Amino acid sequence: MSEVEKVRKRKKLIRPRGKRGGIKHSKxxxxxxxxxLAIAKYHALEKKIARCTDEAERATLIAEQQExxxxxxxxDQSTTGGSVIRGGESAKWCAQVLKxxxxxxxxxxxxxxxxxxxxxxxKYDWIEATYxxxxxxxxHVHLSDxxxxxxxxxxxxxxxxxxxLVLNFVGDLAKRGEMxxxxxxxxxxxxxxYLVLPLACVNNSRYMTHDHLRAIIESAGYDVxxxxxxxxxxRWLIQQRKPKRTKSGNSPLDTVRRKYYDGTVFKKQELLAGxxxxxxxxxxxxxxxxAEGVISSxxxxxxKVGVMELDERNDGSDIQGYLKEKTSQxxxxxxxxxxxxxxxxxxxxxxxSSGELDKLVASL
Numbered sequence: 001m002s003e004v005e006k007v008r009k010r011k012k013l014i015r016p017r018g019k020r021g022g023i024k025h026s027k028x029x030x031x032x033x034x035x036x037l038a039i040a041k042y043h044a045l046e047k048k049i050a051r052c053t054d055e056a057e058r059a060t061l062i063a064e065q066q067e068x069x070x071x072x073x074x075x076d077q078s079t080t081g082g083s084v085i086r087g088g089e090s091a092k093w094c095a096q097v098l099k100x101x102x103x104x105x106x107x108x109x110x111x112x113x114x115x116x117x118x119x120x121x122x123k124y125d126w127i128e129a130t131y132x133x134x135x136x137x138x139x140h141v142h143l144s145d146x147x148x149x150x151x152x153x154x155x156x157x158x159x160x161x162x163x164x165l166v167l168n169f170v171g172d173l174a175k176r177g178e179m180x181x182x183x184x185x186x187x188x189x190x191x192x193x194y195l196v197l198p199l200a201c202v203n204n205s206r207y208m209t210h211d212h213l214r215a216i217i218e219s220a221g222y223d224v225x226x227x228x229x230x231x232x233x234x235r236w237l238i239q240q241r242k243p244k245r246t247k248s249g250n251s252p253l254d255t256v257r258r259k260y261y262d263g264t265v266f267k268k269q270e271l272l273a274g275x276x277x278x279x280x281x282x283x284x285x286x287x288x289x290x291a292e293g294v295i296s297s298x299x300x301x302x303x304k305v306g307v308m309e310l311d312e313r314n315d316g317s318d319i320q321g322y323l324k325e326k327t328s329q330x331x332x333x334x335x336x337x338x339x340x341x342x343x344x345x346x347x348x349x350x351x352x353s354s355g356e357l358d359k360l361v362a363s364l
Contacts, residue, residue, distance in 0.1 A: 090164050091120035094194045097226045097237050108159035113146045114166045157188045164196035176282035180220040184256045187240050195236040202234050206270050207281040221260025263349035291333045304364050
C-alpha cells in the first residue's frame with residue numbers, strides 16, 4: 001500500500017460527521033423541544049382553567065387551548081414524542097412487577113385510566129384490561145372521566161387501577177389528591193394502584209420529592225410495594241391498606257376518606273429552591289376541607305356552627321397570635337366545641353374515629 005493510500009484511509013477514519021449527520025441530529029433535538037413545549041403549554045392552560053373562577057376568562061382560556069389543538073394535539077405530541085417525553089411504554093414494568101408479587105397463574109382485572117389507544121396491556125393474556133380516556137383513539141376505549149365512571153359492585157371491582165401519567169395531567173391540585181382516594185372505590189380488598197409520573201414531578205419540583213410523595217401515598221391509605229425510576233419516569237406500585245372501622249360518610253368519597261385517609265395535611269411548601277423548577281403538587285386534602293367535611297356529617301343544627309376566616313380579616317394575624325398564646329396551637333383550623341378547645345384537623349379526625357366527637361356535640 002502506497003503512502004498516499006495510507007493517508008487517504010487515515011483521513012476517512014478521522015473525518016468528522018458531515019452536514020447530513022449534523023442536520024439529522026439537529027432535527028431530532030428540535031422535534032423533541034417542539035413536543036415538550038406543546039405539552040407544557042397544554043398543562044399550563046389546564047392549571048389556569050382549573051383555578052379560574054371568572055366564567056368569561058375561563059371561556060377565553062378554553063378557547064386558547066382549543067386553538068392550540070386541544071386534547072387531541074396534546075395526545076399526538078405525547079405519543080409522537082413518546083420515547084423522548086414519556087419515557088416509552090410503562091405497562092411492561094407494571095406487568096413484570098405484578099408477576100413477581102402475585103401468585104403464579106393469577107389472572108387480574110385492570111382499569112387503565114388515560115388508555116388513549118387501549119393497547120398497553122394487550123399482549124398480556126392474564127390481564128383483562130378496561131380502558132378509559134377523555135379522548136379515546138379506539139372503539140374499545142371508553143369515553144369517560146375517571147370521576148364519572150360508575151363505581152362497580154364488590155364482585156366487579158378491579159385488582160389494579162392504572163394511573164399512568166394521569167395525576168400530572170390534572171390541573172386541579174385537589175383533584176390530583178382526590179384521585180388517589182377515589183381509586184379505593186374501584187379496588188378489590190388489598191388491590192393495587194399503578195402510579196406513573198414524569199420523573200421531573202419528584203426530582204425537579206419545588207414542592208415534591210420522592211420521600212414527600214411516599215408520605216402522601218401512605219397518608220391516602222396505601223403501602224408502597226415497589227418503586228423505580230427510569231430515565232424520565234417515576235413508577236410506583238402501591239397496595240391498598242386494610243380499611244379502618246368507621247361510620248359511613250355522607251357521600252361515597254367521604255366514606256373512603258374515613259376508611260383510608262389518616263388526616264395528615266400536606267401543605268404546599270417549598271422543599272427545593274430554584275427558578276427552573278416546576279410546581280407539581282398533589283393536594284390530598286386541605287385542612288379546612290377535612291374539617292368542613294367532618295362537621296357537615298354531624299347530626300347537629302348547622303346554625304350553631306361558626307366559622308371565622310382569619311385570612312379575610314384585617315386582625316386575622318392578631319387573632320391567630322392570641323390563639324397560639326392561649327392554646328399553644330399556631331395553625332388553623334383551630335377548633336372549639338362549647339368553649340372547649342379541641343385542637344386542629346388531626347384532633348378532629350381522631351375524635352370522630354373514636355366516637356368522642358359525637359359525645360362532644362350531643363349537647364349543642
